[in-house]
Amino acid sequence: MLAEELLARKNLSKLVxxxxxxxxxxxxxxxxxxxxxxxxxxxxxxxxxx
Amino acid sequence: MSGDEVTADSVSESNGVEDPSVSSPPPQAxxxxxxxxEALGKYPHAVAIIIATSLGLNDVRRRKNGLAETISEAxxxxxxxxxxxxxxxxxSRLAIGIFALAEAYEWSTHxxxxxxxxxxxxxxxxxxxxxxxxLIVLETKDEAEVLAWNPxxxxxxxxxxxxxxxxxxxxxxxTTLPLSEIPNxxxxxxxxxxxxxxxxxxxxAVLWQRVSEAPLRQTQSGLLYKRDRDRIEEDPALVxxxxxxxxxxxxxxxxxxxxxxxxGIIEAETGTERIIAAPATxxxxxxxxxxxxxxxxxxxxxxxxxxGGAIAAETVGELALPNIRAACLLWLAKLEPDQWCGVEDLxxxxxxxxxxxxxxxxxxxARDHLGGDLGGLEGILLGTGYQLGLIRLAEEVPSTRRVVxxxxxxxxxxxxxxxxxxxxxxxxxxxxQPNFEIIAYRQGLNPRMLGELGRFARWxxxxxxxxxxxxxxxxYQSLEGxxxxxxxxxxxxxxxxRALPPGVAEAVRTWSSRRERVTYFASATLVEFASPSDxxxxxxxxxxxxxxxxxxxxxxxxxxxxxxxxxxxLRLAGSRDYRRAPEACLEVEADGVSLALDLGRSDLLVxxxxxxxxxxxxxxxxxxxxxxxxxxAASLLRGSTRGVSAATLSRWFPQRTGGPLPPAIxxxxxxxxxxxPPLGTSRPIVVRTASAEWLxxxxxxxxxxxxxxxxxxxxxxxxxxxxxxxxxxxxxxLGLKWESTEGPPTPLKRPTVGK
Numbered sequence: 001m002l003a004e005e006l007l008a009r010k011n012l013s014k015l016v017x018x019x020x021x022x023x024x025x026x027x028x029x030x031x032x033x034x035x036x037x038x039x040x041x042x043x044x045x046x047x048x049x050x
Numbered sequence: 051m052s053g054d055e056v057t058a059d060s061v062s063e064s065n066g067v068e069d070p071s072v073s074s075p076p077p078q079a080x081x082x083x084x085x086x087x088e089a090l091g092k093y094p095h096a097v098a099i100i101i102a103t104s105l106g107l108n109d110v111r112r113r114k115n116g117l118a119e120t121i122s123e124a125x126x127x128x129x130x131x132x133x134x135x136x137x138x139x140x141x142s143r144l145a146i147g148i149f150a151l152a153e154a155y156e157w158s159t160h161x162x163x164x165x166x167x168x169x170x171x172x173x174x175x176x177x178x179x180x181x182x183x184x185l186i187v188l189e190t191k192d193e194a195e196v197l198a199w200n201p202x203x204x205x206x207x208x209x210x211x212x213x214x215x216x217x218x219x220x221x222x223x224x225t226t227l228p229l230s231e232i233p234n235x236x237x238x239x240x241x242x243x244x245x246x247x248x249x250x251x252x253x254x255a256v257l258w259q260r261v262s263e264a265p266l267r268q269t270q271s272g273l274l275y276k277r278d279r280d281r282i283e284e285d286p287a288l289v290x291x292x293x294x295x296x297x298x299x300x301x302x303x304x305x306x307x308x309x310x311x312x313x314g315i316i317e318a319e320t321g322t323e324r325i326i327a328a329p330a331t332x333x334x335x336x337x338x339x340x341x342x343x344x345x346x347x348x349x350x351x352x353x354x355x356x357x358g359g360a361i362a363a364e365t366v367g368e369l370a371l372p373n374i375r376a377a378c379l380l381w382l383a384k385l386e387p388d389q390w391c392g393v394e395d396l397x398x399x400x401x402x403x404x405x406x407x408x409x410x411x412x413x414x415x416a417r418d419h420l421g422g423d424l425g426g427l428e429g430i431l432l433g434t435g436y437q438l439g440l441i442r443l444a445e446e447v448p449s450t451r452r453v454v455x456x457x458x459x460x461x462x463x464x465x466x467x468x469x470x471x472x473x474x475x476x477x478x479x480x481x482x483q484p485n486f487e488i489i490a491y492r493q494g495l496n497p498r499m500l501g502e503l504g505r506f507a508r509w510x511x512x513x514x515x516x517x518x519x520x521x522x523x524x525x526y527q528s529l530e531g532x533x534x535x536x537x538x539x540x541x542x543x544x545x546x547x548r549a550l551p552p553g554v555a556e557a558v559r560t561w562s563s564r565r566e567r568v569t570y571f572a573s574a575t576l577v578e579f580a581s582p583s584d585x586x587x588x589x590x591x592x593x594x595x596x597x598x599x600x601x602x603x604x605x606x607x608x609x610x611x612x613x614x615x616x617x618x619x620l621r622l623a624g625s626r627d628y629r630r631a632p633e634a635c636l637e638v639e640a641d642g643v644s645l646a647l648d649l650g651r652s653d654l655l656v657x658x659x660x661x662x663x664x665x666x667x668x669x670x671x672x673x674x675x676x677x678x679x680x681x682x683a684a685s686l687l688r689g690s691t692r693g694v695s696a697a698t699l700s701r702w703f704p705q706r707t708g709g710p711l712p713p714a715i716x717x718x719x720x721x722x723x724x725x726x727p728p729l730g731t732s733r734p735i736v737v738r739t740a741s742a743e744w745l746x747x748x749x750x751x752x753x754x755x756x757x758x759x760x761x762x763x764x765x766x767x768x769x770x771x772x773x774x775x776x777x778x779x780x781x782x783x784l785g786l787k788w789e790s791t792e793g794p795p796t797p798l799k800r801p802t803v804g805k
Contacts, residue, residue: 002567013693018658020576024602026655032572039568045526045561046568049610 012038082155082217083122089189089214090118101184105130121184125216132222134183141176143226144169146185148376149215150223151464152349159188159211160412161352161373167404168377169228177213186213210368225380225465232381232399234389235453239444244457245294246473247439250344251497252512253306254315255504256287261316262327262527270323282307287509294514296443297433301359305434308354312347313340330531333501340497345438345463349375356429358410367411371426374400374407378430379440382456383464390444390453397427435460472496482542484551486520494545502541505533520554525561535562575615576654577607591619606654632656634708637676642714645707646676656706663689663699683718690722734759734768737777741765753780 003023007013015031015038027035039046080088090098098117102110105124110117125131135143148165149157163173180186190211215223266278274282282288283303292299299305310316311325313336319326336343354360355371378396385391400407408426431454435441440460446453461467479494488507492514495503503518506528510517528538539558543550579585582604589607592599593616600608609615635651638644645664647656660666660679663686667678686694696711696719703711720726739745742764748754749761757777759768769777778788 006568007692010693018655018661020606020654020658021603024608026658029572032570036570039570044568045522045529045565046570047565048530048570048572049574050572 006039006042009038009042012042082214085156085189086187086214086216087118087122089187090121090184092189093118093187100182104183122216125184126218131185131216131219134185135219135222135224138179139175140226140229141166141171142179143224144171144228144380145176146180146215146219146223147226148380149186150220151225151346151376151379153220153346154215154350155217155220156189156212156214157350158352158368158373158412159213160368161370162213164370164373164404164407164412165377168374168400168407169380170230170403171228185216185219187216188212189214225383227380227383227466232384232391233395234385234391235446238447239390239453240447242442242444243296243436244442245436245439246492247341247437247457247459248492248495248497248500249292249294249437250306250309251340251500252516253288253302254310254313254340254344255500256285256509256512257282257306257310258315258327258332258501259504259509260285260288261310261325262531263523265319265327266316266325268323268325274325279303287512290512292437293512295433296436297356297428299359299433299437300357300429301354304360305351305354308351308360309344309347312351313343330501330505330533333498333505337496337498337501341439341459342463345440345459348434348438349379355426356433357426367413370407370409370412371430373412374426375430375435378427378435379456379460379464382441382454383461383466385455387455387461390446390455392446392451392453393424393428393431394451396431396454397424400427475499477545478547480542480545480547482520482546482548482550482554484553486554486557488518488520488542490516490518492516499545502533505531506538506541520558522561522564525558526565529562529565535559571608571610575609575612576602577609577615577620578654579605579607581605588616588620591616632705634706636679636707638703638707638709638712639678642712643681643718645679645681646672647679648676659702659706662692663694681715681718683722686715686718686722696723735771735774736762737767737769739765751784753784 003019003025006025007016007019012035015027015035016025017028017031018026020026036046036048079085090101093101095114095117098121099110101121102117102124105121107120107124110120113120125134135146138146145162145166148162149155162177166173166176177186181188188211260282264278264281266282267275269275285303288306289302307316315328315332316325317328318324350372352369352372355369357371361369377400381396381399382391431441432443432452436443438459439457440463442455442457442460444453444455445451456464456467458467458470462469473496475496476494479491481489483489487510488503490503495516503516506524507518507520508524510519525535525538529535535558539550539555542554577588577599579588585601585605585607589599589601593614596614597610599614602608632655633651633653635648635653635656637646637648639646644667645660647660664679664681665685667680669678672678696716699715699719700711703709717726737745737748737758739748745761745765745767749758749767754777757769757773757780759770761767781788
């Protein structure tokens with residue numbers, strides 16, 4: 001459900017390289033900042049594991 | 051002095067024009083040992099030989115190269131620097147002790163001269179022995195000046211030069227006090243004042259938090275962008291008035307920025323032009339020593355001073371006042387704990403020893419300042435010195451003069467006293483209100499607690515009491531910094547004077563749980579198994595005790611820590627680093643819409659990429675075993691709803707197929723977007739000739755050329771219908787024969803050549 005919500009966001013779906021499963025999206029590392037910014041703009045508070 | 055200060059500089063974000071009212075950036079600092087060897091390497095050979103000989107290196111006279119490294123290695127030998135320092139006289143030990151006091155590896159030559167003069171030390175006696183044994187080296191901007199090096203030490207001949215300390219000598223150098231006595235008073239004093247020393251820690255905590263929220267951007271030359279500079283300068287928590295202030299701090303934003311950079315609480319980000327906050331662990335690692343670190347780094351701040359704040363040092367010269375700070379502390383260190391010294395008395399000492407010490411710049415004419423200037427001295431003692439908790443102030447009885455002495459922290463920093471006892475604290479210093487505001491009383495705080503508070507609550511007003519606010523963003527920031535929700539609630543519960551409002555605890559839990567909804571793995575390893583049963587089998591022998599793998603599909607595992615993968619029990623068929631650029635693994639077939647996947651070069655992403663705008667062929671695998679995908683109008687329509695545009699495909703095809711977007715797919719895209727011009731139909735009239743040569747003639751001749759259209763081949767050309775009769779007439783006038791085939795429309799047969 002959440003993945004669908006993210007993919008429905010045009011600015012975010014552009015950054016998604018692929019969907020590996022219902023709950024896992026794959027992005028390229030160079031898109032990291034843009035992805036996290038967009039998630040935060042959407043009101044999410046992503047946990048970042050480095 | 052140190053060169054790694056954040057400047058008070060700014061640059062207009064819109065046009066990049068520097069603001070002339072602020073100073074310019076620091077030069078890129080080299081590691082101390084590298085800078086030392088580099089400076090020594092510029093010495094004339096004869097001077098380097100003098101140094102080497104003084105160190106007992108007698109076999110180096112014939113060596114042309116590598117002397118600097120040899121000297122450096124000799125000084126780095128166990129206890130070599132310590133033995134040299136013990137053999138120095140008092141004035142040289144005092145000079146080298148100033149480097150240790152400020153924990154600085156370099157000091158302006160003019161600045162050190164002024165400091166030594168103020169301490170009643172003969173500059174030549176102090177510096178020459180240090181230069182001759184290599185414990186310090188001279189570095190000038192002009193190499194010719196080094197070549198003309200001589201021990202006469204005329205400061206005027208070395209403008210803008212610095213003296214560099216051999217880094218290995220830092221731990222052996224000790225603070226040495228001046229020999230002369232300082233006027234002191236043991237009379238009764240009253241109204242003794244001493245700051246809690248928390249002000250710099252508090253402001254640095256605010257700075258750390260603000261930079262954590264949004265890094266500061268600098269231009270390539272190190273100037274802060276105006277927007278970031280304004281953000282800092284207008285932040286009331288950072289530059290608001292200090293509650294317990296005797297003398298104001300000018301240009302506080304520049305001061306806290308410079309101090310923050312010096313103590314490493316904010317730092318330049320490697321590979322970018324940004325200034326970022328240190329990791330949250332900085333507080334755990336450094337909180338205990340932070341007051342002492344702040345004091346030391348204050349002594350070496352050269353681009354900010356207590357009168358006038360930050361100024362453009364490079365454009366106007368070197369500031370004089372920063373060099374007085376160390377002299378003040380060393381003179382006050384001569385006092386016994388029960389003795390005091392008048393501020394005017396200290397100014398009188400400086401007036402006598404270094405007339406013109408209060409001049410604004412080191413190389414400016416001092417005539418106007420021969421009478422001394424109490425303002426700068428009061429700024430040092432009662433402004434920064436007081437706020438940093440180094441100076442204690444009192445009123446002398448009965449004269450009512452202001453007298454000062456070193457505090458316990460001040461005596462510790464100078465090295466004449468033990469570490470000050472920890473601040474008395476009490477556990478319940480917080481008021482947490484239902485509206486998420488927090489009031490903290492300074493009396494219960496210490497640097498470590500300040501750091502912890504700032505990790506999860508946003509600093510508001512800084513005064514006698516401190517105001518903070520809890521918010522989703524601040525809690526998220528704390529979780530990202532490694533401060534967990536239980537830690538946060540425990541801190542609040544432990545230190546609140548009343549029970550934590552239930553709404554606050556609930557909100558913190560809610561905000562924290564939201565973070566668990568989306569997890570971003572900055573790097574991970576995906577393990578793809580041949581079949582779901584293989585994956586199940588691997589999980590049976592997967593080692594426990596580390597982060598468990600995450601099953602993300604029936605054949606895929608996501609592993610955070612690659613070292614946890616039991617490679618010895620798996621057969622590795624291939625690996626791919628997904629940080630690398632995608633590989634061309636698809637072949638476009640002749641029809642332009644069919645794509646064949648090379649399994650040997652493909653990756654997990656390509657399936658997902660293809661699924662957005664193509665369908666796997668139902669015809670099964672190709673004869674060579676490759677999977678086939680077909681692009682159709684319907685699949686492109688699906689792609690367009692998922693953000694796959696013509697531009698996206700134009701970038702994707704070269705990456706994945708090694709060739710441009712095929713025309714057949716361009717056609718489909720144009721059709722889907724309605725941008726394709728309509729196709730036209732017509733029945734052309736074709737003239738055929740017996741040979742290409744005749745048609746060449748018709749196309750070249752000025753009478754026939756205007757009536758012919760596009761050439762279709764070697765012997766065929768289109769004739770516009772409206773030109774047909776004219777062409778026929780012209781051809782016949784030229785003496786050529788014209789034959790027409792039968793039936794409408796009348797096509798023309800080959801003309802034949804007449805006489």
